[in-house]
Amino acid sequence: MGRIVGLEGSFAVAEAVRMVNADVIAAYPITPQTHIVERLAEMIADGELDAEFICVESEHSAMSACVGASAAGARVFTCSAGQGLELMHEVLYIPSSMRLPVVAVAANRALSAPLSVWCDHSDAMSLRDIGWIQMFAENNQQAFDLTVCAYRMAEEVLFPAMVHIDGFFISHVIEDMELPAEDEVRDFVPDYEHPFVLDPDKPVSMGCYAPPFIYPETKKAQEVAFEATKSKILATWDEFGRAFGRYYSPVELYRMEDARIALLVMGSFSETAMLAIDEMRDAGEAVGLIRLRLWRPFPFAELRAAVKDIELLVVLDRAISFGMGGPVCSEVRSALYNLADRIPIISFIGGLGGRDISIAEFKYMIKRAQERVKEAGMEGAEMPEMIGIRE
Amino acid sequence: MEESLFIPREVTTDENFAPGHRACIGCGEALAVRLVCKALGKNVIIVTATGCIEIISSLLPKTSWRVPWIHTIFENVGAVVSGIESAYKARIRKGKIPPKGVKFVGFAGDGGTSDIGLQALSGAMERGHDFLYVCFDNEAYMNTGIQRSSATPYGAWTTTAPVGKKRPQGQMTWKKNMPDIAVAHRIPYVATASPAYPLDLMDKVRKGLDMEGPAYIHVFSPCPTGWRCRTDMAVELARLAVETGIFPLYEVINGEYHLSIDLPELKPVREYLKHQGRFKHLSDDMLEEIQTRVEEDYKRLRAKAVLD
Secondary structure, X not given: OOEEEEEEHHHHHHHHHHHXXXXXXXXXXXXXXXXXXXXXXXXXXXXXXXXXXXXXXXXXXXXXXXXXXXXXXXXXXXXXXXXXXXXXHHHHHHHHHOOOOOEEXXXXXXXXXXXXXXXXXXXXXXXXXOOOEEEEOOOHHHHHHHHHHHHHHHHHHOOOXXXXXXXXXXXXXXXXXXXXXXXXXXXXXXXXXXXXXXXXXXXXXXXOEOOOOOHHHHHHHHHHHHHOHHHHHHHHHHHHHHHHOOOOOOEEEEOOOOOOEEEEEOOOHHHHHHHHHHHHHHOOOOEEEEEEOEEEOOOHHHHHHHHXXXXXXXXXXXXXXXXXXXXXXXXXXXXXXXXXXXXXXXXXXXXXXXXXXXXXXXXXXXXXXXXXXXXXXXXXXXXXXXXXXXX | OOOOOOOHHHOOOXXXXXXXXXXXXXXXXXXXXXXHHHHHOOOEEEEEOOOHHHHHHOEOOOOOEOOOEEEOXXXXXXXXXXXXXXXXXXXXXXOOOOOOOOEEEEEEEHHHHHHOOHHHHHHHHHHOOOOEEEEXXXXXXXXXXXXXXXXXXXXXXXXXXXXXXXXXXXXXXXXOOHHHHHHHOOOOEEXXXXXXXHHHHHHHHHHHHHOOOOEEEEEEOOOHHHHOOOOOOHHHHHHHHHHOOOOOOEXXXXXXXXXXXXXXXXXXXXXXXXXOHHHOOOOHHHHHHHHHHHHHHHHHHHHHEOOO
């Protein structure tokens, strides 16, 4: 049986890694990820988790060690943030291309310069094409649940999986949450055997090189296999819901019944956004909230279904693609472009480098989006607007 | 030279690094890899950096490796091997796999070791993982087309240290001493080896493999393509490099230096340099500089060595 505990988001992640009984952890400290690795080191030192902790000399080596350990059949974990994910970037493509079920948590952080240790999604947006399953949590409970699910998904489909938790807003906040019993988690994530491991009894060559006559076929195979992960992701969440009573889906809706306008967000902003939606609903406005839980593979069908009856979509990005706008918004637009009835999609960028967004600002975005469409129709929807900026 | 653990008749005829790979004609590195693999035996896992060894041996869908082998990227051999060793350690301890005495080995070139891979290797040595690292040093980025590395010797022509009209020297810096860097980590075993001394090389591989903790072996690997020499000269040049004192053979066991061959008199460096197009522009002054430096370095090494 589970129990209700007050736990910091980082500790919730560490509990998940402990309960799935990871074999190898390789990590390099970076704010705001540090509490996760500190807690794991403590668990190992106290004998609560039997794992090798490799205190590597960089994030690049953290992911490299995870790749090696996973290729040798171990269940592995690493976590990082911001600059650390950027340094790790080169290696992140390896486990997805070599079908190694590495699991990582990103405590999302802004990118330098200027230096900022605080939360935004710039780091996550630079990881869009790494070929990992990627999910965004909005609170500590989800940080725990999605980390557990990440292991089950990754090991079933043999692709790496990453859980994004907002730096500080999740990693350093203590919330009450339900911590399941360890044996329940172990039942949900049983021991696994990778079909091909580095073993002298059955020699294999991994990571060969491919000239043009064969490289495209390897990438096609990867894409076909990655697309096929979707059904396993859904099945995992379904089974998790039946086992633990909390159901997840690629696109989660809040008060979307009869909504004419929807706001779309990712990460911890959604809880504040819900309060804004509640207030607007109380005032009689037909607004709702869409939270993108699954980021890769991108949930095209679920997103299209979510917006089919609305007239206006407002997307909040916590990152900026310079000269392009909000990266989430541009993906959402591209996902919805081929619909017969296109709706205006208004892009806002906010919350960079840890800046808060208030309930009033969420309400402003929805109001402002309506004004812009009224003033200039579809053309009014084109340019993103940064909110909360002191001019 | 000490009595060998190996004698020619007893060296295995197994080729764990299989023939049919795509190395250039006369490649000294492929020969060295072949000898190292004979000494390693079958119960190993090999991690290889991007570079000549990797591309000659693993063109999809074929492979030259008869032992488990993994390549990922250029600069992370030390970290990947750390991960594999840790995975075996944890899984054996947790009863998930039986202990089988598997050994873990990293291969990289001089660029993958003394330049881009130095940090990952240093981390792995400092943490004390139980592994053997072999650097195959052909003294430049040969795979990408003979660009200089920090292991390129003073005076050598490369495509990025060319012999120009205004700047005719070629490489203007001295070779980084990678074995000394390994020694500075106070690991139990460091050695230099050469394919011109195959039994000595295999002995050292065996010792490094059996030693508990990190071991580092720096293998001189002549490259006829990059050194601009005849393709039948790899072994001869490897031998001359030892006999001139340019690449002395030694071991450092728990911090103690032992010369593998103690040469009472060094041959002039010119005997080694003259066969190679990469040195043909050297002035008498530069030859003299190299001669002096080699003698000084050799003297310094001898002074450190425990005389057996």
